[in-house]
Amino acid sequence: MGGPSKCNGNIYSQFDNYHVRSWPVSFTTPDGYTWSSPEQCYQAQRFVPGSANWKAVRDTTSGTLQWQTGRKKKDRVNDGVDWDAKRVDIMYEANLAKYTQNEAVREVLLSTKGPIVPLDDGKGFWATWNGRILARIREELKPEGERDEEVLAALVKLFDQHREAEQQQLVVTLKTAKK
16 A cells, blocks of 8 residues: 655655645556546556446545455456556556656655655555655656666566566466366
């Protein structure tokens, strides 16, 4: 889950995947839809476009309601191990769209250096991956001569390794289900 993050000893509410109200940001994804936050975009990807739950996610700017709706099973097209293999890429794409299309938040991200960590020093999947997603985007958005190519390559490798591990788990799960 998203939340404000710390970097360089500062707190950045702009890095919150739910952040909409005090820092209004909208962006359009390649599918042509406009979203108010990465969390909204992410949760909607679980559902058939146009379905009741998809619309419920689209029609609210409350990150909590978006997350709660995303937990529902009806109308899901992305679920289970298959979702696990895609979820980091989906959140990355949502955040990439946010930061490439919104100069103010992009400049805030580019002004930081060092690790980006959850405000609550949380552990767990998203506490780790949200920081990695933002660190990767920060490197990618830097002018070419200012990028740390080693850091960027290491981050891209982590994404690739995660995706491969989740896809392998999907194969194992499908083979087990056939027995």
